[in-house]
Amino acid sequence: xxxxxxxxxxxxSLEQELNxxxxxxxxxxxxxxKEKDPGKSASIFHQMGLLYNKFSKQDDxxxxxxxxxxxxxxxxxxxxxxxxxxxxxxxxxxFCSDLLKTAGxxxxxxxLLKIAQEVKKMVKEMRKKTNESLQQINNIPYDVxxxxxxELEAEKITNIKTIQAQITENYKNxxxxxxxxxxxxxxxxxxKYSITGMGSLARCEITPYSDFEHIILLQExxxxxxxxxxxxxxxxxxxxxxxxxxxxxxETIIPSVAIPSFKHVTKPGEKEFFDAFTKRGISFDGLxxxxxxxxxxxxxxxxxxxWTTELIKPVNEMLTYLDKDEDLKNGYRISDVLMNNCxxxxxxxxxxxxxxxxxxxxxxxxPSHHDRLMQQLNEDLTNFDAFNCLNALFADxxxxxxxLVYRTSTLFISALGRLNSIDDGSSFAIIDQLNxxxxxxxxxxxxxxxxxxxxxxxxxxxxxxxxxxxxxxxxEQLYDIFDNKVFAxxxxxxxERSMVDYFAIVYNLQNVxxxxxxxxxxxxxxxxxxxxxxxxxxxxxxxxxxxxxxxxYSQEQPPNTSSQDELWIRxxxxxAYCIMHKYKESLLMLKxxxxxxxxxxxxxxxxxxxxxxxxxxxxxxxxALQFIGRVKSEVLNLNLSDSDKYSLYGHLTYISAxxxxxxxxxxxxxxQYMEASEYFARVDQRDELWKEISRANCFYYIGLCLYDxxxxxxxxxxxxxxxxxxxxxxxxxxxxxxxxxxLGRCHLERDDYDKAxxxxxxxxxxxxxxxPNEKQDSDEKIKFARSTIQICQENLELEMLYxxxxxx
Numbered sequence: 001x002x003x004x005x006x007x008x009x010x011x012x013s014l015e016q017e018l019n020x021x022x023x024x025x026x027x028x029x030x031x032x033x034k035e036k037d038p039g040k041s042a043s044i045f046h047q048m049g050l051l052y053n054k055f056s057k058q059d060d061x062x063x064x065x066x067x068x069x070x071x072x073x074x075x076x077x078x079x080x081x082x083x084x085x086x087x088x089x090x091x092x093x094x095f096c097s098d099l100l101k102t103a104g105x106x107x108x109x110x111x112l113l114k115i116a117q118e119v120k121k122m123v124k125e126m127r128k129k130t131n132e133s134l135q136q137i138n139n140i141p142y143d144v145x146x147x148x149x150x151e152l153e154a155e156k157i158t159n160i161k162t163i164q165a166q167i168t169e170n171y172k173n174x175x176x177x178x179x180x181x182x183x184x185x186x187x188x189x190x191x192k193y194s195i196t197g198m199g200s201l202a203r204c205e206i207t208p209y210s211d212f213e214h215i216i217l218l219q220e221x222x223x224x225x226x227x228x229x230x231x232x233x234x235x236x237x238x239x240x241x242x243x244x245x246x247x248x249x250x251e252t253i254i255p256s257v258a259i260p261s262f263k264h265v266t267k268p269g270e271k272e273f274f275d276a277f278t279k280r281g282i283s284f285d286g287l288x289x290x291x292x293x294x295x296x297x298x299x300x301x302x303x304x305x306x307w308t309t310e311l312i313k314p315v316n317e318m319l320t321y322l323d324k325d326e327d328l329k330n331g332y333r334i335s336d337v338l339m340n341n342c343x344x345x346x347x348x349x350x351x352x353x354x355x356x357x358x359x360x361x362x363x364x365x366x367p368s369h370h371d372r373l374m375q376q377l378n379e380d381l382t383n384f385d386a387f388n389c390l391n392a393l394f395a396d397x398x399x400x401x402x403x404l405v406y407r408t409s410t411l412f413i414s415a416l417g418r419l420n421s422i423d424d425g426s427s428f429a430i431i432d433q434l435n436x437x438x439x440x441x442x443x444x445x446x447x448x449x450x451x452x453x454x455x456x457x458x459x460x461x462x463x464x465x466x467x468x469x470x471x472x473x474x475x476e477q478l479y480d481i482f483d484n485k486v487f488a489x490x491x492x493x494x495x496e497r498s499m500v501d502y503f504a505i506v507y508n509l510q511n512v513x514x515x516x517x518x519x520x521x522x523x524x525x526x527x528x529x530x531x532x533x534x535x536x537x538x539x540x541x542x543x544x545x546x547x548x549x550x551x552x553y554s555q556e557q558p559p560n561t562s563s564q565d566e567l568w569i570r571x572x573x574x575x576a577y578c579i580m581h582k583y584k585e586s587l588l589m590l591k592x593x594x595x596x597x598x599x600x601x602x603x604x605x606x607x608x609x610x611x612x613x614x615x616x617x618x619x620x621x622x623x624a625l626q627f628i629g630r631v632k633s634e635v636l637n638l639n640l641s642d643s644d645k646y647s648l649y650g651h652l653t654y655i656s657a658x659x660x661x662x663x664x665x666x667x668x669x670x671x672q673y674m675e676a677s678e679y680f681a682r683v684d685q686r687d688e689l690w691k692e693i694s695r696a697n698c699f700y701y702i703g704l705c706l707y708d709x710x711x712x713x714x715x716x717x718x719x720x721x722x723x724x725x726x727x728x729x730x731x732x733x734x735x736x737x738x739x740x741x742x743l744g745r746c747h748l749e750r751d752d753y754d755k756a757x758x759x760x761x762x763x764x765x766x767x768x769x770x771x772p773n774e775k776q777d778s779d780e781k782i783k784f785a786r787s788t789i790q791i792c793q794e795n796l797e798l799e800m801l802y803x804x805x806x807x808x
Contacts, residue, residue, distance in 0.1 A: 014051055014054065014055045015261075017051055018048060018051055018052075018259075018260075018261040019261050019264055019265055021044050021047055021048045021051070021261065022048075022259075022261035022262050022264065022265045022273070023265045024044055025041060025044045025262075025273060026265065026270075026273075028040050028041050028044075029271075029273060031271065032271050032274070033270075033271035033272050033273050033274045034274055034276040034277075035275075035276065035277055038081040038277040039081055039082055041077075041081060041277075042077070042078045042079075042081035042082040042085065042088065043078070043082075045074045045075075045077040045078040045081070045254070046074070046075065046078035046087075046088050046091060048074045048259070048261075049070075049071045049072075049073075049074030049075040049077075049078065049091065049095070050071075050091065052067045052068070052070045052071040052074065053067070053068070053071040053095060053098075055067050056068050056071065056102070062236075062296075062308075065236060065237075065239075065240045065296060066287070066296075068099060068102070068240055068244075069240060069243055069244070069247070069257055069287070070257045070259055071095055072092075072095065072096075072099075072243070072244045072247045072248070073247050073252055073254055073256075073257040074254070074259075075088070075091055075092040075095055076092065076247055076248060076250050076252070077254050077275070077278065078091075078092075079092055079250070080250050080277070080278065081277065092113070092248075093113060096111075096112040096113060096244065096248075099112070099240070099241065099244060100112075100185065100241070103186070103237035103240060103241060104237065105185050105186055105187070105237075105241070106184075106185065106186060106187030107184060107185045107187075110181075110184075110185045112241070112244055112245050112248060113248055115178070115181050115245050115248075116245050116246075116248030116249055118177070119174055119177065119178060119245065119246075119249060120249055122170070122173070122174045122177070123174065123208065123249065123281075123282060125170075126167065126170040126171070126174075126208050127208045127464070129166065129170075130163060130166070130167055130208050130460065130464060131464050133159070133162070133163045133166070134163065134457070134460055134461060134464060136159070137156060137159050137160075137457065139494060139495025139496075139497070139498065140152045140153065140156070140495060140497050140498055141495075141497065142496075142497055150446070153446070153450045153453075154446070156450065156453050156454075156457070156498075157428075157446075157449045157450055157452075157453045159453075160452075160453040160456050160457055161428055161453070163456075163460070164204050164205055164206070164456055165204060167206055167207065167208060168201065168204045168206050170208075171201060171206050171208075171210070171212075172197070172201070172342075172344055174282075175195070175197070175212060175214075175344050175345065176344060176345045178242055178245055178246070179195050179242070179344070179345035179346070180345070181245070182238050182241050182242045182245070183238070185241060186234060186237060186238050186241065189234060189235075189238075190227060190230060190231045190234055191218050191219050191222045191231045191234075192218075192219040192346070192347040192349075192350055193216055193217060193218050193219065193235065193346045193347060193350065194216070194217040194343060194344075194345070194346040194347050194348070194350040194351040194354070195214055195215075195216055195344045195345040195346050196214060196215050196216075196217055196341050196342065196343060196344060196351055196354065197212070197213065197214045197341065197342045197343075197344045198213040198214060198215065198293060198337055198338065198340060198341055198342075199211070199213035199285075199293065199337070199340065200213075201213065201214075201342060201344075202340040202341050202342040202425040203340055203410070203414070203425045203426055203427060204425070204426045204428075204429075205410065205426075205427065205456055207459060207460055207463050207469070208281075208282075208460075208463070208464070209251075209280070209281040209282065209463045209467075209468060209469040210282070210469065211282070211283055211284060211285045211286075211469075212246065212282065212283070212284055212285070212294075213285045213293040213294065213337070214293075214294065214295065214344060215294075215295060215311040215312070215313075215318065215338070216235050216238075216239070216295045216311065216312045216313075217313070217314070217315050217318060217346075217350050217351065217354050218231065218235070218312065218313060218314045218315070218350075219314065219315075219347070219350055220314045220315045220316055220350075220353065221314070222314055223314050223317070232310075232312060235295065235312045236295075236296060236312065239294070239295040239296050239312070240296070243284050243294070243296075246282065246283055246284055247283070247284075249281070249282055249283070250278070251278065251279060251280060251281030251282050251283055252278070252280075252283040252284070253275040253278045253280050253283075254273070254275040254278070255272075255273070255274060255275055255286070256283060256284075256286035256287065257286070257287050258286065258287040279467055279468040280468050280469040280470065281467075281468060281469055292309070293311075293337055294311065295310070295311050295312045296310065296311075296312075297309040297310040297311045297312075309334070315350060315353045315354045315357065316357070318338070318354060319354065319357040319358070319361075321334045321335055321338055322335045322338060322339070322357075322358065322361045335372070336376060338358065339358060339361075339362070339418065339425075340414070340425035341354070341355065341358065341425070342425065343355075355423070358423060359421075359423045362418060362421045362422075362423050363421040373415070373418050373419055374516075376415070377412075377415045377419075377513065377516075380411045380412065380415065381412075381510060381513060381514055384403065384407050384408050384411055385510065386408045386503055386506045386507050386510055387507060387539065389403065389404050389408060390404070390503065390539045390540070391539070392689065393487065393490075398472050398473055398474025398489075399472070399473055399474060399489075399490060400471045400472055401458055401459055401462050401471050401472075401473055401493070402459065402471040403471070404490075405454075405455050405458045405459070405502070406455045406456075406458070406459050408455075408503075408506050408510075409427075409448075409451045409452055409455045409502070409505075409506045409509070410427050410452065410455060412506075412509055412510060412513055413427040413430050413431060413448065413452065414427065414430070415513070416430060416434060416439075416513075417430035417433075417434075419516075420433075420434060420437065420439060422434070427452045428449055428452060431445050431448045431449050431452070432445065438523070439523050439524070440523075440524065440525060440526075441525045443525065443526075443527065444524070444525045444526045444527075447505045447526050447528065448505065448509065448526070450501070450502075450505065451501075451502050451505040451506055451509075454494055454498050454499070454501075454502040455502065457493075457494050457498075458493045458494055461493050461494065462493060473489050473490070473493070474489050487540050487541045487542070490540070491540070491542075496540075496542065496545070499540065500533065500536045500537060500540060501528070501536075503536045503539065503540070504528050504532040504533060504535070504536045505526065505528065507532070507535070507536070508526045508528070508532065509526060512524045512526065529565060530553060530557075530565065530569060531565040531568050531569055533549065534546060534549065534550075534568070534569045534572040534573070535568070535572065537549065537572070537576075538572045538575060538576065541579075543575075543576040543579045543580050544576075544580060546572055546573055546576035547573065547576055547577065547580065547582075550569070550573045550576075553569070564600075567593065567596060567600060567603060568603070570589055570592060570593055571593060571603050571606060571607065573589055574586045574589035574590050574593065574610055575606075577589060578610050578614055578617075581617070583614040583617050583618050584614075584618070586610065586614050587611065587615075590607050590610055590611045590614070593607050594607060594611075601638040601639045601640055602640060602644070604638065605635055605638050605640060605644065605645075605648045606648075608631045608634075608635065608648070608652065609648055609651050609652060609655075611627065612624055612627060612628050612651075612652055612655045612656075613655060615627060616655050616658055616659055616662075619662075621659040621662050621663055622659075622663075624655065624656070624659050625656060625659050625660070628652050628653075628655060628656045628659075629656075631652070632649065632652050632653065632656075635648045635649045635652065636649060641684075642682070643682070643683050643684040646679045646680070646682040646683050647679075647680070647683050647691075649679050650676045650677075650679035650680040650683070650694065651676075653672050653675050653676040653679065654672075654673070654676040654694070654697075654698065656672050657669045657670075657672035657673045657676060657698075657701065658701075660672060661701065661704070661705060664708075666705040666706075666708050666709050667705075667709070669701070669705050670702050670705045670706070673698040673699075673701050673702045673705070674698070674702065676694075676698050677694075677695045677698035677699070680694045680695050680698070681695060688729075689729055689730060692725055692728070692729040693725075693726070693729055693730075693731055693735075695725060696722045696725035696726045696729065696731055696735065697722075697735075699718050699719075699721045699722035699725060700718070700719065700722040700735070700738060700739060700742065702718045703715045703716075703717075703718030703719040703721075703722060703739075703742055704742060706718060707742060707745060707746055707749075710749075712746040712747075712749050712750050715742065715746050716743060716746045716747075719742045719743045719746065720739075720743070722739050723736060723739035723740070723743075726739065733766055733767075733769075736766065737763045737766050737767055737781070740759045740760070740762045740763035740766070741759070741760070741763050741781075741784075741785065741788075743755075743759040744756045744757075744758075744759035744760040744763065744788060744792075745788070747759065748788065748791070748792065751795075753792045753795045753796045753799070754796070756788070756792050757789060757792035757793065757796070760785050760788045760789045760792060761789060763785050764782065764785040764786060764789060767779070767781060767782050767785065768782070
């Protein structure tokens with residue numbers, strides 16, 4: 001019998017057929033790899049399911065099981081896309097029946113589809129109750145007293161705890177039901193075992209649309225017995241049947257079963273197939289190389305990763321993973337995954353042995369354990385830095401709620417638990433224990449619990465509203481970077497005040513963790529100051545709220561010229577005034593700062609940039625140029641990182657170029673746009689999107705200057721370069737439209753009406769996709785595009801009449 005990890009190469013003829021099917025599917029996909037008409041894709045998925053099923057009959061290795069899992073997913077994909085197709089439904093039914101024979105099941109007439117229907121009823125009821133509970137939670141308004149706010153926050157914490165506990169219990173009960181059915185189908189197990197949950201289930205933060213991450217623990221000592229290979233095989237087939245039942249819920253997206261053919265037929269520059277049709281919900285963790293948090297584990301080897309990992313093991317063998325980094329090199333450490341766990345089904349004693357072993361590792365004083373924890377913490381502080389995550393949204397049209405909201409808090413509460421040897425996986429429980437151990441005070445415990453409550457509420461609300469485990473909120477494309485709705489979408493999930501407070505809390509928490517240098521003396525407290533509030537209002541682009549909060553704050557608090565917080569608050573207010581087009585008010589606030597920010601180089605640099613912006617928007621171009629001329633060289637001497645200095649210098653040079661353009665000094669403007677682009681290019685890679693959008697703007701304006709100078713060929717070159725940059729770096733639709741318009745105008749000036757018409761029509765079509773119908777007739781840019789199209793068409797008609805006259 002083949003053991004786990006056996007390598008097997010797919011029969012070449014079958015592999016060719018699978019690749020042909022994958023290639024055929026491409027004709028039904030759009031440029032983003034999504035199906036244009038899912039009904040037409042169904043037959044391809046059905047044929048691929050048949051091929052994988054055929055391959056499984058020729059294979060005796062672990063990949064036989066992998067092929068069957070892929071067949072199950074593909075048959076279900078076909079059925080969901082054509083629910084009335086009897087052939088597809090019969091294929092799925094036959095597959096389930098054949099699977100039981102192949103697995104050597106005791107009950108061969110078990111109905112895996114009927115079992116899935118029973119689970120669907122449980123899922124539906126769980127989601128209904130969750131939705132009803134969420135509807136009872138109100139957003140916290142601004143116009144409440146501090147005591148009222150604390151009371152409302154405590155109420156939210158209690159409500160979310162209750163909801164999460166209910167979901168966790170319901171989810172476990174579903175998985176217990178499926179486990180029990182699988183055991184009945186396979187017959188009595190040859191060994192005692194425990195199905196142990198991991199991930200958000202173990203943290204009591206599971207959602208009604210979450211994956212089931214779990215392992216199977218076996219009784220210790222069984223590996224010494226002669227029947228151990230048969231024991232492993234029993235639980236492998238147990239897992240395949242379990243996974244098939246879950247796939248029959250029809251909430252498993254096709255990419256999660258990692259079908260190689262889709263990747264093989266994807267050419268450079270093409271988007272690989274992505275299943276946007278299936279409403280992603282309860283399923284197993286994916287079979288992609290970076291996932292595989294399921295009993296069968298990682299079943300396939302690659303040249304770069306020539307190993308496999310199975311998560312069906314006796315307790316002590318599973319515990320050895322806690323001290324290894326090399327066993328599961330799939331993009332995460334198996335030790336981190338196993339640390340959070342809970343009993344789902346099976347022998348409680350086996351689970352307790354494992355849980356005790358995990359606790360011993362957590363409480364160990366081994367330097368390697370602490371080093372690993374600190375390494376992971378530092379990686380997470382870099383990858384999930386709240387400030388950087390928010391900053392990245394400025395030029396984006398959508399956000400990932402798991403990355404932006406959920407992980408920016410829960411990852412670090414979990415880290416605090418491990419650093420303090422707390423083995424309870426629940427974030428709320430870890431916070432309570434930290435408070436009981438006097439590591440944090442009552443106020444900090446309240447704030448951290450509130451942040452966790454908000455993060456769970458956001459994730460639950462988004463999934464429930466979408467009826468899918470879809471982490472992205474927003475639009476596929478941003479129409480205008482100055483009218484970005486992504487922050488408004490973020491506020492809509494749980495209310496403006498809760499989101500502001502959430503990010504203020506996690507920003508402070510992460511700053512505390514960044515300063516940790518003594519694990520044996522880890523005590524800290526968090527308080528939220530007015531400065532924290534204004535900072536987060538700025539990061540969330542709530543500029544009107546900044547101004548209204550400032551009006552209240554300045555009346556309640558006398559000016560404190562020596563306060564660091566006062567300087568920062570006034571900077572945020574000055575910037576908000578500028579963005580809200582209150583340039584004179586912004587200049588007055590900047591003048592106040594100018595007299596006091598001499599030692600604050602970061603503030604000083606931003607103050608210079610904002611002042612230059614205000615002067616430009618007030619049409620005080622000469623004054624702006626004189627000011628920039630005085631301070632530009634000073635920027636490079638500020639005590640800032642090189643990247644910050646290059647960014648500020650590039651901005652000031654860019655504003656100078658804008659002023660020169662307004663003064664019709666086109667060659668001077670070109671020189672300065674080129675210089676600005678060179679400095680933007682030197683900014684750190686972490687600001688890659690922003691800096692490339694800035695460079696694209698420089699190229700566009702160089703093209704505009706060349707157009708005004710009458711050098712249309714050179715202008716076309718720059719406009720195309722700008723357009724390419726915008727397309728490569730997620731530029732807004734409006735930015736791209738401006739490039740098409742400039743290209744059209746250049747060709748119009750050259751009397752190349754065919755090309756001009758093509759560019760103007762492309763611009764118009766794009767704008768009409770995004771501008772609401774009721775605003776299209778009054779939109780100046782749409783009106784201009786239509787008028788230029790008419791000019792091109794009239795000139796083309798005149799040309800045609802002229803050539804026709806020559807032939808008469």
